[in-house]
Amino acid sequence: MTGSRPGRVWALVAAQAARRGGRVSAADACVAVVAAVEVTGAWLIAAGGAEADHLMWATDEVSELLAELQLTLGEGPGPDAMAYGGPVLASDLDDVEAVRRWPLFASAAGQAGAAAVFVFPLQMGAIGVGVMGLYRDWPGPLSGSQLGDALVFADTATLLLLEAQDRAAGEAAAGSGPGGQPAGLAVHRAEIDQATGMLTEQLGVGIAEAFLRLRAYAYAHDRRLSDLAGDIVARHLRLRPDPDPCEDGQT
């Protein structure tokens, strides 16, 4: 098993941001994934925030149309991926199963020029920020390695969207990216998730905010995310709610 995939994907996303000449964003992940996993186009839909679900980025007109079709019809791999909490891989929109499952979308998408659609939820446990959609103008499944890459691009877009949704935390976690994002979280992954859950209680915030605060604290104190999470789970450290300007934050 290779531990280098996240690092490679971050490098591709950062290179795309550099070409564009801006700070790394979820849109860069959306652009970079197209060449990396050999699809025709890609789109990003932001969801779960204060605003209604909306199209954030599309790499071409067909992608834009596919995203908007699903938003208007309320039908297709995208809505299913959101509801199901996992990717929906429709490698042939012409097959009976796809047509039966999405009668309106399958035919409209076919007319638009899509033969296969793959949608990945942008999620981290109960944190959900949208979906990343990919399409091909030819049918057929993603290969194993393309699927692995697509999943890591979706993970990357998730982190970038989360930060964009919280500007303050985005500033604090500005070190994320190729250098700041630990590539192999696997071993301590469970502790990071547990610590995030604990912070919802300690700080009285939602799960997405708790994760951003965990990252911001790690960045501000120059600590590895996994070490910090370990200390929180072991109850060596508690975080406090933002200090109230008038009083010391007790409700």
Next chain:
Amino acid sequence: MDGELLSETFVELTDTLVAGFDVIDFLHVLTDRSVQLLDVSAAGLLLADPRGELRVVAASSEAARLLELFQLQNDQGPCLDCFRSGRPVAAADLAAAATRWPRFAPAAGQAGFAAVQALPMRLREQVIGALNLFRADPGVLAPADIRVGQALADVATISLLHERSMRHSDTLNEQLQTALNSRVIIEQAKGKLAERLGVDTDQAFSLLRDRARVSNRRLSDLARAFVDGTETLTGPATARSRQRLPDTGQVPAS
């Protein structure tokens, strides 16, 4: 071996078409029954994530140290060897396996395990993960136990791959990702409940699981509702041991 429990287990492991089937619950049945039926003290199940990692999805005990030991095998250990080769891997004496697995063997020893057996979750050419069985005492597992363990893993694999349909690998990949994300939700819920009740994450998991059983809900659904705040999980099953730590910045380890 308890023959009645064994046949009951096979029924449970093939009964995946029932409404409300949950992969995580299903794999916990596999690890729990492995410990009840076989001469082992802990069992864990790792599935291969297409991202390029082996990830723990279920374990017979949620003790943090045990979970870490399973997860450590993303880098090295019997589970990784078993997954790569698609064949069973055994170490009858972990104390003598330090050259084979320099990080894993000592960590397993410290956690109180002396022997290990890994069995592949495999259907024809496709290996989707491995079942890991730990023993407190050195020695190989009896051949009969290995056969039963492999049969449990085989039946679970077949059931997983047949869930919904065998149309293409897309279905398995969709389901695997959903399961892995459910596992993350459960970890988040464990943390939140542990903090709320002042218990450890292992106890928090037991409470979540008990509550899911009593209310006949899928563990992952309950965990998500709790993390989202639509489920408070207060009441008789969780009212005990409400001993919050003082709200100071630093808390000494107790």
